[in-house]
Amino acid sequence: MTGTPSPAPASTPSRPLRVAVAGASGRMGRMLIEALRASDDCVLAGALDVPSSPGIGSDATAFLGHASGVAITADIAAGLKNADVLIDFTRPEGTLAHLAVCCELGVKAVVGTTGFTDAQKAEIAVFAQRTAIVMAPNMSVGVNVTLKLLQMAAKAMATGYDIEIIEAHHRHKVDAPSGTALKMGEVIAEAMGRDLKECGVYAREGVTGERDPSSIGFATIRGGDIVGDHTVLFAGIGERIEITHKSSSRSTYAQGSLRAVRFLAGHKTGMFDMFDVLGLQ
Numbered sequence: 001m002t003g004t005p006s007p008a009p010a011s012t013p014s015r016p017l018r019v020a021v022a023g024a025s026g027r028m029g030r031m032l033i034e035a036l037r038a039s040d041d042c043v044l045a046g047a048l049d050v051p052s053s054p055g056i057g058s059d060a061t062a063f064l065g066h067a068s069g070v071a072i073t074a075d076i077a078a079g080l081k082n083a084d085v086l087i088d089f090t091r092p093e094g095t096l097a098h099l100a101v102c103c104e105l106g107v108k109a110v111v112g113t114t115g116f117t118d119a120q121k122a123e124i125a126v127f128a129q130r131t132a133i134v135m136a137p138n139m140s141v142g143v144n145v146t147l148k149l150l151q152m153a154a155k156a157m158a159t160g161y162d163i164e165i166i167e168a169h170h171r172h173k174v175d176a177p178s179g180t181a182l183k184m185g186e187v188i189a190e191a192m193g194r195d196l197k198e199c200g201v202y203a204r205e206g207v208t209g210e211r212d213p214s215s216i217g218f219a220t221i222r223g224g225d226i227v228g229d230h231t232v233l234f235a236g237i238g239e240r241i242e243i244t245h246k247s248s249s250r251s252t253y254a255q256g257s258l259r260a261v262r263f264l265a266g267h268k269t270g271m272f273d274m275f276d277v278l279g280l281q
């Protein structure tokens with residue numbers, strides 16, 4: 001929990017939770033729309049995309065060969081007007097524009113977008129004073145459990161082990177390192193009493209000198225259709241540990257996002273993450 005929550009009594013919803021999806025024509029947008037169609041307790045209630053998207057005006061589930069009656073729109077207020085919760089996997093500037101309207105309309109939000117600056121994260125924290133937001137760079141159960149394993153490993157290997165984080169993603173990904181890799185770095189640094197802003201090393205080339213033992217290094221691979229691989233290497237003298245998570249389908253991110261939607265039913269305002277949703281705090 002990273003903000004001030006205002007819990008409302010948790011209750012079993014008597015009607016399906018109405019969910020709008022931003023980035024409806026994107027890789028995650030489509031995965032989310034498919035997950036909503038298969039869900040018993042959540043229903044698609046709005047679909048947003050950028051004005052230049054070829055999907056504008058078409059039915060959001062047309063790609064599934066089905067008509068939902070929900071058209072993809074670039075009008076944010078129109079796309080949100082029937083929604084309880086927005087799920088946003090877009091770009092930072094899009095997320096901020098969507099959250100501003102969520103606050104006006106009393107719509108809660110699940111934010112999976114990555115690549116925010118610190119200033120943009122601070123803006124989101126302000127929005128969370130007006131509506132409830134779950135934000136996490138990775139919605140999968142497996143990655144969040146991996147983060148807990150990393151916390152434990154980092155405490156036990158705070159000295160004598162060099163820490164390197166290697167991530168690989170598909171050729172279309174626009175931000176690097178991945179939000180997940182950065183979160184792994186933050187979790188490890190915090191567990192070891194370090195500050196990632198001071199010890200993160202994001203590039204090496206030429207005569208770099210010897211490795212600073214307090215550093216946490218990042219290496220980024222981009223290629224093909226890799227869904228998302230993350231490895232943290234703890235390299236000591238005489239042994240090394242590698243903790244790896246590999247995603248083989250985006251459905252894990254979509255299912256985690258729906259868990260976050262259900263979690264938000266019990267909250268009116270506040271900033272939460274997937275540790276809150278999954279009870280891993």
Ligand SMILES: NC(=O)C1=CN([C@@H]2O[C@H](COP(=O)(O)OP(=O)(O)OC[C@H]3O[C@@H](n4cnc5c(N)ncnc54)[C@H](OP(=O)(O)O)[C@@H]3O)[C@@H](O)[C@H]2O)C=CC1
Nearest residue numbers: 023025026027028089090091094112113114137138139253
């Ligand atoms: N938290 C998690 O578990 C996960 C997070 N992600 C993150 O989600 C984000 C989206 O990933 P992915 O679905 O692969 O990306 P895509 O590029 O496939 O989809 C992004 C969608 O957002 C739209 N979009 C682009 N710019 C804007 C904008 N300024 N405002 C509103 N909408 C916009 C795109 O439209 P158009 O294509 O027309 O530009 C597209 O429909 C990334 O930041 C990624 O890192 C991804 C997977 C899991």
Ligand SMILES: O=C(O)C1=N[C@H](C(=O)O)C[C@H](O)C1
Nearest residue numbers: 114137138173178179180228
């Ligand atoms: O862009 C992606 O695809 C992914 N982005 C997220 C990130 O930046 O960590 C999560 C996942 O790795 C897939």
